[in-house]
Amino acid sequence: MRTGKDRAVERRKLGRTDIEVSALCLGSMTWGTQNNAEEGHAQIERALEAGIDFVDTAEMYPVNPVSAETIGRTERIIGLWFERGGARKDMFLATKHSGEGMQYVRGGAPISSETIPETIEGSLRRLQTDYIDLYQFHWPNRGSYMFRKNWSYDPTGSDPAEVRQNMDDCLGALQREVDRGTIRAFGLSNESAWGTCQWLAAAERTGGPRVATMQNEYSLLCRLYDTDMSETSVYEDVGLLAFSPLAAGLLTGKYxxxxxxxxxRMSLNSDLGGRKTDRVFAAVDAYLDIASRHGLDPTQMALAWCMTRPFMCSVIFGATSVDQLEVALGAADVTLSDEVLDEIDVAHRAHPMPY
Structure with a gap:
């Protein structure tokens, strides 16, 4: 496995598996809309040189916008990199199974034991590989409080017995894929503490793959993970793969x-998925001030802070230019002082939940 020419990047295990990945992960959701294939490939090459060998994608990517015409395009761009000589052994690759409501794939069908085999085959075909290192469910069939739905979240509407039966069935299908060698580990995304514990219990019941990771939003501005999910992660060895650690670019200060x-992204999505509020820019100013006074790049401070969290497995960052990528890669070399961490805590108390 390539270790990187620039630096030795910290490596962390995916849950209780024997798979180790870099503590920074290259996100790919702009490849196919904001970035073309050549730009995506250049990002992969530069990340590998820097010791970042973990790449995250999804069958529904790219975004901004998601459309029927672009579904699967990002996976195909990664597949082209392999076709053009990229070494599969140099990359730890994660992708995701879209679920209920995504009308562009499988007519919006929920995730089930029936959809898993065909969905994996589609990803393998586009990715031009015969295995996926981490296979994730993009969101729960029963719904989620992520993406600002926490303000009106209502957990009623699902039968818990049916939820558990679906989990058992899905783990059976996933175990068959593990046995075939098409997936190595299983992860969740946009899940809750209750849901995670149910999946863990289902693995105990069925002998199916145990949840290794959780991919939820997490940043200086979005810290829903800090309570129940944090405890679940630490005690159950389900590490967080943080997405949007720069809050869709807000924490860079560019907006x-x-x-x-x-x-x-704001030029394409004017409210940044509900992140643009009357409160958010004052919160960003507080973090920009900390970075400025301590001689830190705000992007690197935000990413480095995420890596300090006790439940963190890897921090997923994206870039639409080489300059952005270079700045983000530099976070691997940043160690935040106790003074900076204390000031971040003060800013968080002053600006809790800015969106």
């Missing part, structure tokens, strides 16, 4: 003072 850079 302050009403700025909307051309080609930026």
């Amino acid at each position: 302050q003072n009403e700025a909307v850079p051309e080609g930026s």
